[in-house]
Amino acid sequence: MQKDQLRLTCLQNRNNLSQSQVEAESLKIANRCLGLPIWDGFFYHLFLSIPEKKEVDTSFLLTILQGKDKNVVLPRVKGKGHLEHTLLTDSTKLKISSLGIPEPVTGLSVSPETLDVIFVPMLCFDIVGNRLGYGGGYYDRFLSQCRPDAKKIGLSFFGPLTRISDIEETDIPLDGCVTPERYYAF
Structure with missing residues (x-):
């Protein structure tokens, strides 16, 4: 299936x-992450x-990360199309952006090459690790700047599709994806 049609289907x-399903499934995803071999990074x-878009609620995962220090x-x-990366500290102030995304207002900038594990938002993914986002290319540009050994882990309420048919050269595949039911390694 083509990306444009998939976006509509996945959003629907x-x-x-x-809301209770989003919360329960998000908690399952966070708990499943505890069993992954990703916890030796810094x-x-x-x-x-974005709660209005019923994305996986990452607050549970944030609690786990903070608990693991x-x-x-x-x-x-x-x-347009670019992300900046900020270290979360006790003094970090968050603000809802014009896109509805909770973001840090200011803080210490972190280079993508520093990252060990990246939890990646998505609408869906396929059985070989291709992901489909909202279509702005923000994460593909960002992931291309990360170290090749950095783990790219998707978070999804739903299992994989058979195939996303119009993958482009600039689309960066995942190393794995966590769903409420299981972990998919690619």
């Missing part, structure tokens, strides 16, 4: 979830969820 599937990049790095949109 996610919008059909109740810098973990985490997107903050990991350095958490948050994205902030910096111009």
Whole structure:
């Protein structure tokens, strides 16, 4: 299936979830992450969820990262198609951006090459690790700047599709994806 049609279908599937389903499934995803072999890193990049879009609620994962005393790095949109990355500290102030994304206002900038694990937002993924986002290319540009050994872990309420048919050369595949039911390694 082509990306444009998939986006509509995936958004509709996610919008059909109740708020209690989003919360319960997000907690399952966070707990499943505890069993992954990713906890020896130092810098973990985490997107903050947009509740109105019924994204995976990453607050549970944030609690786990903080409990493990990991350095958490948050994205902030910096111009069209580009992200800036900020270390989360006790003094970090968050603001809802014009895109509806909770973002750090200011803070210590972190280079993408520093990151060990990146939790990646998505609408869906396929059985070989290709992901589909909202279509702005923000994460593909960002992931191309990360070290090749940095783990790119998707978070999804739903299992994989057979195939996303119009993958481009600039699309960066995942190393794995966590769903409420299981972990998919690629």
